Every structure is written in structure tokens, then in C-alpha cells.
Amino acid sequence: MAEEALEIAKRVKHSLSYSRGPYLASGLHAFRREWPVVETRATAAIAAGQQYGLAMVVAVGRIMRASAQAMLKPNDESLTEIRDGLAAYRATGARFQGTFHLVLLAQALAARGRHEEGFATLRDAMTLAEETGERFVEAEIHRVEGNLWLFRNGSAEAETCYKRSLDVARAQGARSLELRAAADLARLWAGRGDRARAADLLGPIYGGFTEGLDTADLKEAKALLDQLAH
Numbered sequence: 128m129a130e131e132a133l134e135i136a137k138r139v140k141h142s143l144s145y146s147r148g149p150y151l152a153s154g155l156h157a158f159r160r161e162w163p164v165v166e167t168r169a170t171a172a173i174a175a176g177q178q179y180g181l182a183m184v185v186a187v188g189r190i191m192r193a194s195a196q197a198m199l200k201p202n203d204e205s206l207t208e209i210r211d212g213l214a215a216y217r218a219t220g221a222r223f224q225g226t227f228h229l230v231l232l233a234q235a236l237a238a239r240g241r242h243e244e245g246f247a248t249l250r251d252a253m254t255l256a257e258e259t260g261e262r263f264v265e266a267e268i269h270r271v272e273g274n275l276w277l278f279r280n281g282s283a284e285a286e287t288c289y290k291r292s293l294d295v296a297r298a299q300g301a302r303s304l305e306l307r308a309a310a311d312l313a314r315l316w317a318g319r320g321d322r323a324r325a326a327d328l329l330g331p332i333y334g335g336f337t338e339g340l341d342t343a344d345l346k347e348a349k350a351l352l353d354q355l356a357h
Contacts, residue, residue: 197235
């Protein structure tokens with residue numbers, strides 16, 4: 128559907144659709160962790176936004192492109208670009224999807240080993256979620272926080288975060304985010320030797336998916352289940 132939308136936008140040349148289409152597609156691919164595609168789509172959004180003088184689109188394009196670059200090859204320059212993009216986005220008065228952008232920054236900080244900044248960024252994301260009611264990545268806020276705790280050898284804290292993420296995702300019916308939280312929690316339990324418990328958690332959730340089996344999350348969940356079975 129995203130590809131169809133982009134083709135329509137090319138035909139009609141409606142400036143906002145033509146510019147925001149690639150950005151929205153970049154968000155879709157970011158959720159699928161397809162970072163090279165994110166970079167390509169975000170670059171197109173930036174170019175279109177500049178062509179039509181749409182500062183907000185340019186700003187979010189910069190956030191997405193730099194986030195992709197940070198995940199492909201962690202570096203401080205990408206982190207600076209994400210932050211500059213966030214500042215430019217806020218300067219337009221926009222707040223929509225701000226929680227998502229902050230989660231991307233936190234992931235990029237984690238990839239670079241800047242864990243304390245990652246924690247601070249996630250606190251900002253949670254504050255923004257409380258202020259705006261925008262909670263579609265709330266489960267991810269808790270899951271990424273769990274990952275940060277693991278980097279600090281905080282296994283108990285990580286488990287608490289993963290369970291919170293799982294609860295939020297289930298309450299929202301966000302099955303893909305439920306899978307991510309379950310996979311991280313199962314991996315943690317398996318590392319402690321509780322393999323049966325890990326398989327019992329992850330197996331039914333993975334089994335509920337009948338499509339998207341070629342995506343990174345589902346392939347990794349399947350690989351983990353295969354490991355747990357042996």
C-alpha cells in the first residue's frame with residue numbers, strides 16, 4: 128500500500144502528499160528495521176520537502192535518514208543530525224510522532240554506547256506521551272529501556288521493563304510490539320537457563336502470525352524458538 132501511495136503521489140504532484148509520502152514510508156520501514164530503505168525514503172522526503180518549501184517534512188526526513196545511518200553504522204555525526212532534526216521539527220510547532228522520533232534517538236544512542244543519554248531520551252519520550260496522549264510506541268519505550276539496563280548488567284531491571292512493554296503492547300493489541308517484547312524477555316530468561324519458560328512465552332505469540340514471516344522480527348523470533356527447542 129505504501130508503494131501504491133508513492134506512485135499516486137508521483138502522478139498527482141500534490142506537494143504535501145508528494146513530500147510526506149516518502150517520510151511515512153520511511154517510518155513503516157523503520158518499524159520493519161529495514162534501514163537502507165529508510166535512508167532512501169527519507170532522502171527522497173528531504174528533497175521533496177526542500178523543493179516545496181515544507182520545513183516540517185525536511186526536519187522529519189533528517190530525523191529518519193540520520194536514524195537509519197546511525198543504525199547502519201553507529202557514529203556521533205548521525206546522533207548530532209538526529210538532534211538537529213528534532214530541534215528543527217519542534218521549531219515548526221509540530222509534536223506529532225515526537226515519541227517515535229525520541230525512541231529512534233534512544234536506539235541510536237544505545238548503538239553508540241551512550242547509555243545514560245539513552246535513558247534521558249526515553250524519559251523525555253515518556254513525558255511527551257503523558258503530555259500528548261500519543262502512546263503508539265509506549266511499549267517500545269519500555270522495551271528499549273530494558274535493553275539499556277542490560278547494557279549496564281541490570282538483568283532484574285530489564286526484566287521489569289520487558290514485562291511492562293509486554294503488558295502495554297497486549298493492552299493496545301499491538302501484536303508486532305508484543306512479539307518484540309516477548310522475544311527480548313524470552314532471550315533474557317533463556318540466558319538464565321529458563322528455556323522452557325522462554326519457549327512457552329514466545330511460541331504462542333509467534334504462532335499467531337500468518338504473514339510477514341520474512342521480516343527481521345519474525346525471523347529472529349523463529350531462530351530463537353529453534354534454539355530453545357534443542
